[in-house]
Amino acid sequence: MTEKLNARILLQPEEVPKVWVNILPDLPVPMTPLINPLDGKPAPPELAFAIFPKECVLQDVSQEPTIAIPKDLREIYATSYRPTPLHRAYGLEKEIGLEGDKIKIFYKNESVSPTGSHKPNTALAQAYYAKKEGVEELITETGAGQWGSGLAYGCNLFKIRCIVYMVRASFLQKPGRKILMKAYNAEVHPSPSNLTEAGNSFYKTNPLHPGSLGIAISEAVEHSLRSNTARYSLGSVVNFVLLHQTLIGQETKMQLAKVNETPDILIGCMGGGSNFGGLILPFVRDKLNGILPDLEIIGVEPKACPSVSKGEYRWDYGDSAKKAPILKMHTLGHTFIPSPIHAGGLRYHGIAPIISILCNNKIMYPAMHHQTEILEAGITFTKSEGILPAPECAHAIKEAIDQALKAKENNEKKVIVFNFSGHGFFDISAYEEYMAGDLTDYELPTEEILKALKSTDMPVIDETQF
Amino acid sequence: MTEKLNARILLQPEEVPKVWVNILPDLPVPMTPLINPLDGKPAPPELAFAIFPKECVLQDVSQEPTIAIPKDLREIYATSYRPTPLHRAYGLEKEIGLEGDKIKIFYKNESVSPTGSHKPNTALAQAYYAKKEGVEELITETGAGQWGSGLAYGCNLFKIRCIVYMVRASFLQKPGRKILMKAYNAEVHPSPSNLTEAGNSFYKTNPLHPGSLGIAISEAVEHSLRSNTARYSLGSVVNFVLLHQTLIGQETKMQLAKVNETPDILIGCMGGGSNFGGLILPFVRDKLNGILPDLEIIGVEPKACPSVSKGEYRWDYGDSAKKAPILKMHTLGHTFIPSPIHAGGLRYHGIAPIISILCNNKIMYPAMHHQTEILEAGITFTKSEGILPAPECAHAIKEAIDQALKAKENNEKKVIVFNFSGHGFFDISAYEEYMAGDLTDYELPTEEILKALKSTDMPVIDETQF
Numbered sequence: 001m002t003e004k005l006n007a008r009i010l011l012q013p014e015e016v017p018k019v020w021v022n023i024l025p026d027l028p029v030p031m032t033p034l035i036n037p038l039d040g041k042p043a044p045p046e047l048a049f050a051i052f053p054k055e056c057v058l059q060d061v062s063q064e065p066t067i068a069i070p071k072d073l074r075e076i077y078a079t080s081y082r083p084t085p086l087h088r089a090y091g092l093e094k095e096i097g098l099e100g101d102k103i104k105i106f107y108k109n110e111s112v113s114p115t116g117s118h119k120p121n122t123a124l125a126q127a128y129y130a131k132k133e134g135v136e137e138l139i140t141e142t143g144a145g146q147w148g149s150g151l152a153y154g155c156n157l158f159k160i161r162c163i164v165y166m167v168r169a170s171f172l173q174k175p176g177r178k179i180l181m182k183a184y185n186a187e188v189h190p191s192p193s194n195l196t197e198a199g200n201s202f203y204k205t206n207p208l209h210p211g212s213l214g215i216a217i218s219e220a221v222e223h224s225l226r227s228n229t230a231r232y233s234l235g236s237v238v239n240f241v242l243l244h245q246t247l248i249g250q251e252t253k254m255q256l257a258k259v260n261e262t263p264d265i266l267i268g269c270m271g272g273g274s275n276f277g278g279l280i281l282p283f284v285r286d287k288l289n290g291i292l293p294d295l296e297i298i299g300v301e302p303k304a305c306p307s308v309s310k311g312e313y314r315w316d317y318g319d320s321a322k323k324a325p326i327l328k329m330h331t332l333g334h335t336f337i338p339s340p341i342h343a344g345g346l347r348y349h350g351i352a353p354i355i356s357i358l359c360n361n362k363i364m365y366p367a368m369h370h371q372t373e374i375l376e377a378g379i380t381f382t383k384s385e386g387i388l389p390a391p392e393c394a395h396a397i398k399e400a401i402d403q404a405l406k407a408k409e410n411n412e413k414k415v416i417v418f419n420f421s422g423h424g425f426f427d428i429s430a431y432e433e434y435m436a437g438d439l440t441d442y443e444l445p446t447e448e449i450l451k452a453l454k455s456t457d458m459p460v461i462d463e464t465q466f
Numbered sequence: 467m468t469e470k471l472n473a474r475i476l477l478q479p480e481e482v483p484k485v486w487v488n489i490l491p492d493l494p495v496p497m498t499p500l501i502n503p504l505d506g507k508p509a510p511p512e513l514a515f516a517i518f519p520k521e522c523v524l525q526d527v528s529q530e531p532t533i534a535i536p537k538d539l540r541e542i543y544a545t546s547y548r549p550t551p552l553h554r555a556y557g558l559e560k561e562i563g564l565e566g567d568k569i570k571i572f573y574k575n576e577s578v579s580p581t582g583s584h585k586p587n588t589a590l591a592q593a594y595y596a597k598k599e600g601v602e603e604l605i606t607e608t609g610a611g612q613w614g615s616g617l618a619y620g621c622n623l624f625k626i627r628c629i630v631y632m633v634r635a636s637f638l639q640k641p642g643r644k645i646l647m648k649a650y651n652a653e654v655h656p657s658p659s660n661l662t663e664a665g666n667s668f669y670k671t672n673p674l675h676p677g678s679l680g681i682a683i684s685e686a687v688e689h690s691l692r693s694n695t696a697r698y699s700l701g702s703v704v705n706f707v708l709l710h711q712t713l714i715g716q717e718t719k720m721q722l723a724k725v726n727e728t729p730d731i732l733i734g735c736m737g738g739g740s741n742f743g744g745l746i747l748p749f750v751r752d753k754l755n756g757i758l759p760d761l762e763i764i765g766v767e768p769k770a771c772p773s774v775s776k777g778e779y780r781w782d783y784g785d786s787a788k789k790a791p792i793l794k795m796h797t798l799g800h801t802f803i804p805s806p807i808h809a810g811g812l813r814y815h816g817i818a819p820i821i822s823i824l825c826n827n828k829i830m831y832p833a834m835h836h837q838t839e840i841l842e843a844g845i846t847f848t849k850s851e852g853i854l855p856a857p858e859c860a861h862a863i864k865e866a867i868d869q870a871l872k873a874k875e876n877n878e879k880k881v882i883v884f885n886f887s888g889h890g891f892f893d894i895s896a897y898e899e900y901m902a903g904d905l906t907d908y909e910l911p912t913e914e915i916l917k918a919l920k921s922t923d924m925p926v927i928d929e930t931q932f
Binding site: 004005006007008010012013014016075078079080081088090091112114115116153156157175176179180182183184185379382383385386387388425426428429431432435 | 470471472473474476478479480482541544545546547556557578580581582619622623641642645646648649650651845848849851852853854891892894895897898901
């Protein structure tokens with residue numbers, strides 16, 4: 001066997017992890033609670049239970065270091081697509097001029113899931129618990145559709161009705177994932193719609209309003225609160241979603257161990273923070289416990305929506321219409337509407353509270369790139385590794401290339417690992433426009449405007465009370 | 467470990483087969499030669515060498531039972547995507563009402579390749595040999611683009627220029643794979659073009675001519691004959707392509723052995739016959755050698771283009787402009803233009819000579835379905851197994867479902883294995899039209915018209931001379 005036959009490091013289905021890794025007990029400061037948008041007080045369990053499946057709410061605040069994955073659910077992960085492969089990026093290394101084994105690039109390939117991204121990791125878990133608790137409908141929002149198709153897939157497996165509010169701009173321009181959701185039996189509405197109060201407030205004045213993730217979240221939350229047997233489902237940001245995604249990092253660890261490697265740098269793209277959290281959290285535990293003290297961790301944002309790099313760490317609404325819980329996080333303000341970059345999954349004004357705490361405590365740091373830069377990196381990756389990345393995922397690739405070239409310049413030995421969160425087969429128009437030279441980069445509004453956006457109306461939240 | 471953790475049967479990269487299986491020495495009658503379209507005589511080696519990479523021509527006529535896969539090439543298969551998984555279709559079985567283990571359905575998942583189909587299996591081999599022989603350009607045609615993107619991927623890895631003539635109807639309507647080819651550095655021209663004589667004869671009278679596979683083949687062959695360092699590349703039909711695809715069947719055998727199964731029925735869709743041949747040929751050897759005497763083998767065609775079911779077994783041109791070699795095969799006539807069904811990969815007037823011989827000798831038999839039937843089966847599969855099939859591949863799914871239900875009715879024990887040749891992420895418009903109720907089925911022309919099409923002008927071929 002030649003060395004390169006080891007370029008894809010595979011685990012068997014029976015090696016799917018038996019637990020999720022819960023980082024909450026390891027954090028250097030206590031996790032902040034979800035806040036009720038109506039009174040500014042920590043959301044009582046009844047309120048949270050009315051929004052999310054109960055078991056997910058309990059996981060969201062658990063202080064157990066690991067949480068067991070139910071046997072049936074683990075079986076579904078294993079029968080459908082997990083474990084996913086870890087690849088040594090020999091092709092990419094060669095393409096960017098690395099030689100020998102001094103700098104090694106690995107990527108965890110989450111694009112092999114049925115819907116093409118990491119999203120089913122939590123969709124399956126949420127649908128599983130919802131089914132167990134007698135929930136009949138899960139309602140959610142989606143931008144480009146990675147999350148919506150992931151949830152539609154999960155709900156369909158468990159025979160739960162799935163209703164998706166899809167940002168109208170994407171609904172019209174990127175029909176692929178909409179059709180995929182329908183193939184999984186989901187009901188898909190363009191947002192803003194006239195089906196909810198939150199939607200109607202925009203729809204009435206403009207039935208062709210392009211929409212935003214913030215508005216779509218408001219619609220989904222409002223819809224889910226109408227019925228006792230419906231719940232809201234979220235694909236990122238909250239603790240329990242990042243928890244479910246830790247399958248990624250745990251498998252990556254096992255796979256690196258098989259080739260006797262430990263990472264020097266971990267990289268992922270960040271929208272709400274779920275694929276990034278999923279990769280890094282099992283390693284964050286090792287870093288905090290002194291096992292990997294020098295591990296560098298980098299989360300990559302679009303320059304058009306740099307919630308961590310340019311946002312404030314403060315309380316903010318999770319949605320536009322102020323119906324979703326208030327979270328403490330890095331935010332550009334819930335009224336911030338990101339420019340229409342192709343990486344729809346990264347167009348969110350805030351970020352997961354877990355990621356915010358890790359950043360504040362210098363356990364990780366953010367990086368930013370423009371969309372033309374990341375699409376160029378995406379093409380480089382396609383040419384050298386064969387797989388067309390989603391624009392979201394191309395942010396991680398761009399940073400991995402930059403870090404590798406920096407290490408080469410400094411003559412350093414490095415093992416760089418990034419998360420290949422999804423393929424770009426449904427985002428082909430992004431590459432089409434890029435190759436035609438039709439894409440521009442978006443600059444952020446001036447600091448003054450940004451500051452104004454961040455200081456939006458908010459109930460008084462007394463942190464001494466919890 | 468529960469039983470279902472075995473639902474995906476995986477092999478390690480080092481288990482990629484070391485040989486291709488060559489069925490020619492096993493055939494009950496000798497393989498017919500390629501005929502020179504200019505004089506009706508067997509194409510002399512010089513002519514074949516001017517068209518295809520030399521090693522491929524030698525493989526095309528080899529009588530060795532196996533042909534070794536070069537070590538470097540095997541390494542590339544293993545580093546990129548092979549072996550592919552074999553799945554037990556627990557979800558599909560449940561969806562169609564099968565219970566217990568009496569009837570088992572398995573599918574070989576070729577959709578995990580970088581371009582989403584089985585096509586890279588031969589694209590990598592052809593590009594490998596071309597590179598070794600100093601070929602600088604590979605020219606080909608493509609319909610929906612599965613083959614074109616496969617070859618573009620292969621050429622890019624070996625730094626060979628790739629030029630693709632893409633049927634104009636697909637070039638305009640299905641931009642996805644066109645962009646993917648460009649991302650792999652390929653040059654893509656809508657066909658008919660004004661770049662070749664063959665193309666220009668159609669282009670001049672109608673610059674918006676929708677084109678056909680037959681015309682595109684003529685353009686690609688003509689283009690490749692212009693230069694000493696260019697060769698033509700074909701994605702199906704000829705012996706050496708089916709040879710390269712036998713990776714599929716060999717792996718399937720190993721995977722079934724791991725779960726102690728032998729197949730009762732093998733199923734694949736047939737256009738030119740490459741994914742079907744790739745699955746069945748290693749098993750055909752076992753059937754002919756008495757190891758699997760009762761194995762049933764079914765090739766599935768569209769009712770709109772049933773080359774085997776309704777074609778004549780005779781000599782015919784491989785292309786429309788009579789530039790490609792003449793083959794003995796089941797054919798609807800090289801002037802037959804199939805109706806515009808979504809399964810572009812199955813819209814070919816002929817079929818591989820190997821498949822024709824197997825059919826004539828009752829070693830396998832064909833089945834046919836309409837496009838609304840196969841898309842319905844595709845949706846059933848998507849809902850139950852999660853993966854959206856290409857319309858081509860959905861033909862195999864429809865037949866597998868029918869066979870399983872027939873076995874259930876007859877209270878028979880059956881192991882059914884089909885080839886999942888590719889995903890349908892780039893064919894989403896087919897499902898969109900199907901779900902909207904906008905698709906119709908196409909009937910074949912009357913027998914009289916068909917007969918006339920089959921009896922096209924042809925040089926006299928004296929079979930006693932070879």
